[in-house]
Amino acid sequence: xxxxxxxxxxxxxxxxxxxxxxxxxxxxxxxxxxxxxxxxxxxxxxxxxxxxxxxxxxxxxxxxxxxxxxxxxxxxxxxxxxxxxxxxxxxxxxxxxxxxxxxxxxxxxxxxxxxxxxxxxxxxxxxxxxxxxxxxxxxxxxxxxxxxxxxxxxxxxxxxxxxxxxxxxxxxxxxxxxxxxxxxxxxxxxxxxxxxxxxxxxxxxxxxxxxxxxxxxxxxxxxxxxxxxxxxxxxxxxxxxxxxxxxxxxxxxxxxxxxxxxxxxxxxxxxxxxxxxxxxxxxxxxxxxxxxxxxxxxxxxxxxxxxxxxxxxxxxxxxxxxxxxxxxxxxxxxxxxxxxxxxxxxxxxxxxxxxxxxxxxxxxxxxxxxxxxxxxxxxxxxxxxxxxxxxxxxx
Amino acid sequence: xxxxxxxxxxxxxxxxxxxxxxxxxxxxxxxxxxxxxxxxxxxxxxxxxxxxxxxxxxxxxxxxxxxxxxxxxxxxxxxxxxxxxxxxxxxxxxxxxxxxxxxxxxxxxxxxxxxxxxxxxxxxxxxxxxxxxxxxxxxxxxxxxxxxxxxxxxxxxxxxxxx
Numbered sequence: 001x002x003x004x005x006x007x008x009x010x011x012x013x014x015x016x017x018x019x020x021x022x023x024x025x026x027x028x029x030x031x032x033x034x035x036x037x038x039x040x041x042x043x044x045x046x047x048x049x050x051x052x053x054x055x056x057x058x059x060x061x062x063x064x065x066x067x068x069x070x071x072x073x074x075x076x077x078x079x080x081x082x083x084x085x086x087x088x089x090x091x092x093x094x095x096x097x098x099x100x101x102x103x104x105x106x107x108x109x110x111x112x113x114x115x116x117x118x119x120x121x122x123x124x125x126x127x128x129x130x131x132x133x134x135x136x137x138x139x140x141x142x143x144x145x146x147x148x149x150x151x152x153x154x155x156x157x158x159x160x161x162x163x164x165x166x167x168x169x170x171x172x173x174x175x176x177x178x179x180x181x182x183x184x185x186x187x188x189x190x191x192x193x194x195x196x197x198x199x200x201x202x203x204x205x206x207x208x209x210x211x212x213x214x215x216x217x218x219x220x221x222x223x224x225x226x227x228x229x230x231x232x233x234x235x236x237x238x239x240x241x242x243x244x245x246x247x248x249x250x251x252x253x254x255x256x257x258x259x260x261x262x263x264x265x266x267x268x269x270x271x272x273x274x275x276x277x278x279x280x281x282x283x284x285x286x287x288x289x290x291x292x293x294x295x296x297x298x299x300x301x302x303x304x305x306x307x308x309x310x311x312x313x314x315x316x317x318x319x320x321x322x323x324x325x326x327x328x329x330x331x332x333x334x335x336x337x338x339x340x341x342x343x344x345x346x347x348x349x350x351x352x353x354x355x356x357x358x359x360x361x362x363x364x365x366x367x368x369x370x371x372x373x374x375x376x377x378x379x380x381x382x383x384x385x386x387x388x389x390x391x392x393x394x395x
Numbered sequence: 396x397x398x399x400x401x402x403x404x405x406x407x408x409x410x411x412x413x414x415x416x417x418x419x420x421x422x423x424x425x426x427x428x429x430x431x432x433x434x435x436x437x438x439x440x441x442x443x444x445x446x447x448x449x450x451x452x453x454x455x456x457x458x459x460x461x462x463x464x465x466x467x468x469x470x471x472x473x474x475x476x477x478x479x480x481x482x483x484x485x486x487x488x489x490x491x492x493x494x495x496x497x498x499x500x501x502x503x504x505x506x507x508x509x510x511x512x513x514x515x516x517x518x519x520x521x522x523x524x525x526x527x528x529x530x531x532x533x534x535x536x537x538x539x540x541x542x543x544x545x546x547x548x549x550x551x552x553x554x555x556x557x558x
Binding site: 119120121123124127128131132133134135136137138139140141143144147148149151152154155160161203204205206207208209252253254255259 | 427453459478479480481482483484485486487488489490491493496498499500507508509510511512520522525526535536537540542543547548549
């Protein structure tokens with residue numbers, strides 16, 4: 001198996017798009033191809049994350065049309081669907097195929113047009129990645145799932161719910177601060193000085209989560225060009241290497257056990273660390289799946305960065321902000337940058353690569369540039385988990 | 396390679412009766428439709444594993460604890476502990492008329508957790524009710540939408556000692 005490098009990255013503006021999904025994905029792909037200095041004829045396969053295109057544009061099989069739209073020739077083009085983790089599992093499989101020696105240069109990424117659906121329909125289609133037989137008739141929503149997890153977190157760690165809500169709000173404050181500095185973010189120049197009280201007093205969505213505890217619905221795309229590590233120097237001076245990946249599957253909410261310690265997330269992160277030969281203390285920067293404020297706390301603990309029940313205080317003390325022990329979601333995360341679900345994993349990788357090149361937006365770029373970075377992507381209610389560890393030097 | 400045995404098999408095909416016989420094997424001890432029918436009749440049904448003795452609910456094709464294949468249908472108490480809940484204020488399309496409603500997670504006495512709804516006043520649904528004993532008290536019916544055909548149900552629980 002060969003090591004794999006990222007030699008090009010692309011990312012559309014997140015928010016509301018008038019362009020079609022095919023156009024959005026093409027835009028991100030062309031940016032990535034230009035960045036890598038490759039042309040369509042160089043691409044041997046396409047791996048595309050897309051969660052709900054059938055509902056957004058009446059389009060299934062978008063990967064084949066994406067390849068066609070870019071005139072990539074009659075190459076294999078495959079759609080990956082793992083709800084909000086779709087792009088991450090597409091990237092992971094792209095890494096596997098390049099690693100195997102089957103392909104040398106591939107395009108991987110994702111796209112979504114979820115904002116276009118409107119809140120009621122988007123909430124309905126997002127809830128389709130809950131367990132339909134048991135969670136469907138109960139009318140469970142995604143905010144509902146994480147609200148239930150937040151109440152468990154409060155109970156488990158004996159943190160009064162109102163206190164926990166204020167601590168969770170710090171996640172939203174931090175991620176909006178960085179989203180507001182990111183020109184590619186949905187909330188660029190918006191809500192950069194959000195206060196804790198703005199979060200806790202916002203409209204209640206699923207008690208105890210308010211609108212400001214939630215990431216938005218978004219349109220957007222992101223893409224990467226991958227090649228074998230040994231060839232990366234031919235394309236650019238500062239490639240980023242994929243050091244490890246992990247993927248894991250969960251279950252229906254009722255069978256997952258402790259909602260505050262999802263096994264799927266713990267296991268996927270462990271596999272990625274083992275694969276990379278690294279430990280949590282080696283990671284300099286993190287892009288994680290903050291679909292809700294509570295989700296960021298649970299993710300930080302599951303990946304081993306903080307002890308159980310300690311991420312809330314760590315966040316309140318600034319340990320996950322710029323200048324802290326582990327800058328997390330310096331792109332704005334899903335909350336500040338937006339969450340076009342099928343594209344999110346590729347966006348997370350994009351921002352780690354940008355950090356490693358020193359090209360993140362001012363105020364979000366960490367100094368010195370990170371040596372090791374990691375992404376965490378969650379699909380459904382802990383149904384699909386994927387982690388990717390990146391580094392500036394080969395293993 | 397000299398000793399490699401070549402199996403000679405006549406490619407005559409398999410008898411239709413044999414294929415039909417294969418199809419008659421039952422792999423599902425309690426179907427979801429039968430589980431829902433039980434709920435409609437006021438019963439919480441589950442599966443008892445002959446290997447580990449554990450209870451599986453909602454039903455699965457194998458034991459949820461040990462993956463055992465020998466499962467027997469049993470009726471469960473319907474009583475358990477409220478693990479967590481939420482009050483939905485913004486619903487999915489199709490559930491707008493139910494708002495506010497309270498999905499919950501209950502750990503039933505026999506071991507497994509199940510998802511349902513909690514029948515309680517919104518004002519009384521505070522953090523303090525977590526850990527209380529609840530019992531099965533009917534069903535909530537979802538009539539489906541253009542993506543879900545037919546009527547589906549989930550269990551409704553009430554807190555024991557509260558009317």
